[in-house]
Amino acid sequence: MSDPQATGPEEVAGGDDSRHWWRLIAIWVVLSAILDPLFYFLAGPHIPPGTMTNTAAGAQFDFNVLFVIALPVLLGVWIYMIYAFVMWRASRGGPDPVGGPAARGHFGIQLGWILITSVLVLFLAGFGTYELVQPGGAGGGEGSSPIWTPTSKTILPIQVIGQQWKFTYRYPTFGGFETNQLVIPDHTSIEFNVTSLDVIHSFWAYQLGVKADANPDYNNVAFTTPQQLGSFTVRCAELCGIWHGAMYNSGVVVTPQNFESWAKVTEARLAQNTKLLPPYALTYTPDANGADGGYYPSNDPYSKVEQYGAKQPKGGA
Amino acid sequence: MRSMAWKVTVTVVVFAVLAVGAVILVINLLGSPPTVEYTADSSGQVNVTLQAVGNYGSGSHPSWVSYLVQAPNGQWVHTTLFQLPQHVRVNVTIYQYDSGSPLRNQQLGQVTGTYGNVATLNGKAYRVLNANVGNGAAHTFSMPSIGLNVPLYGNNGNANLCGAAPCTTTSPHNVIRFSFTSPGAGRYRWQCFVPCGGGYLYGNGGPMSTLGYMGGFMQVVA
Numbered sequence: 001m002s003d004p005q006a007t008g009p010e011e012v013a014g015g016d017d018s019r020h021w022w023r024l025i026a027i028w029v030v031l032s033a034i035l036d037p038l039f040y041f042l043a044g045p046h047i048p049p050g051t052m053t054n055t056a057a058g059a060q061f062d063f064n065v066l067f068v069i070a071l072p073v074l075l076g077v078w079i080y081m082i083y084a085f086v087m088w089r090a091s092r093g094g095p096d097p098v099g100g101p102a103a104r105g106h107f108g109i110q111l112g113w114i115l116i117t118s119v120l121v122l123f124l125a126g127f128g129t130y131e132l133v134q135p136g137g138a139g140g141g142e143g144s145s146p147i148w149t150p151t152s153k154t155i156l157p158i159q160v161i162g163q164q165w166k167f168t169y170r171y172p173t174f175g176g177f178e179t180n181q182l183v184i185p186d187h188t189s190i191e192f193n194v195t196s197l198d199v200i201h202s203f204w205a206y207q208l209g210v211k212a213d214a215n216p217d218y219n220n221v222a223f224t225t226p227q228q229l230g231s232f233t234v235r236c237a238e239l240c241g242i243w244h245g246a247m248y249n250s251g252v253v254v255t256p257q258n259f260e261s262w263a264k265v266t267e268a269r270l271a272q273n274t275k276l277l278p279p280y281a282l283t284y285t286p287d288a289n290g291a292d293g294g295y296y297p298s299n300d301p302y303s304k305v306e307q308y309g310a311k312q313p314k315g316g317a
Numbered sequence: 318m319r320s321m322a323w324k325v326t327v328t329v330v331v332f333a334v335l336a337v338g339a340v341i342l343v344i345n346l347l348g349s350p351p352t353v354e355y356t357a358d359s360s361g362q363v364n365v366t367l368q369a370v371g372n373y374g375s376g377s378h379p380s381w382v383s384y385l386v387q388a389p390n391g392q393w394v395h396t397t398l399f400q401l402p403q404h405v406r407v408n409v410t411i412y413q414y415d416s417g418s419p420l421r422n423q424q425l426g427q428v429t430g431t432y433g434n435v436a437t438l439n440g441k442a443y444r445v446l447n448a449n450v451g452n453g454a455a456h457t458f459s460m461p462s463i464g465l466n467v468p469l470y471g472n473n474g475n476a477n478l479c480g481a482a483p484c485t486t487t488s489p490h491n492v493i494r495f496s497f498t499s500p501g502a503g504r505y506r507w508q509c510f511v512p513c514g515g516g517y518l519y520g521n522g523g524p525m526s527t528l529g530y531m532g533g534f535m536q537v538v539a
Binding site: 161163164165166168178179180181197198199241242243246249269270272273276277278284 | 421422423424426427429434444445447448449459461462464466506508510512521525526527532
């Protein structure tokens, strides 16, 4: 029986340090080599928002790449922690735990740490920036003068109009009809011109990987290209009043032939009302027909009754 | 030590009382108006009757514009909550007593989601209401989740309009009728899309943001 008190700190801490390091590294490499591909190929294809459009697929790819890079870092921390719990825990009746040798001044560890973290962070900054600008702004609102545009020469413009509390959609290349339905053709570049006619909303077409703020008197442009048929959800992502939570609907991606057919039928069906809409413009200013959405004249000293097309209400509207 | 325990006890009690008071206040503020329950008649249809008034005329907000729902016994109820069975024909009659104005978005002038995408105004069918002419649109009856939208023609603002609900047909009014099929069981929001909250910025506060006035729910049961 050896006397525990006579044992040196290094021996208490684990004896041969290099043996522990090599064991830790081996466990870390093996687990990372197994779990990273498992995640990427099994879970990766199911990560939201899916692959309905090129921008959604881009968002999914970005998430998967970031996860594959982050997973080994996470594993490194967890493996070291669990290994330390198992190998270096204080045993009952044993000597009091003491600290190991100081790591400071170890040139190799310092250099390795700085190099690895620098490479990781710089790569992620470059990767993230590149992914943000392609394809065509990655589905985000780019303001009124987008600089990252799709390469396709044929782009279908659709105006998205937010209002308390629903979205409507206007198709300028089909006579400018405005409808509650968002129907878009497959494999066609779409230009969403997002605006609002009252407060700030946010157009979030989740499965399309598109999200753009809808500001009054402002045209916020976002691009995407569908690559799968199916339905998708549109939600308002900006708290916009009491019924904000109910401000959602669904849209659908159809074949170009079906879209053409739907658009022509809808254009004809809504023709009577389309004639009454204001001329198509990149912002939708209600002042055009008088109902400017501000205070009613009886309550607003700055508004003239004459601004309204019809006579003024006595009671409510 | 005893004084510390005493302070802790008093602090906990005070916080508990405040928390309970806040909960009671919120519950009262969120108090919901009553729900009018409709059942299908012998032909399997449901008849819903509403009225829209420019001034409710009493209560805490007498100047607010409001909808009312007529219960099956004929009584007008100040609510915007009603319940009906699923997958039945719903025949809606709206007595519209308010004046009108242009729509903020004429897209809402289109009748959608009804049988034939049509409604009747005082017996005459219409698919589109041009809110820029005549008396304009007073309100809409809209349920976005099922694509239902019916614009309601306004009354002449210079006429002697009804000033307190429930209004009767002796006051100037329009009668709008339409039918739709009730969807599957669930809770469906409906609202007026004319920003008729006079005095509130963008007209969407006040009655437009309060249950029992210009927005509510249609509860559909199996």
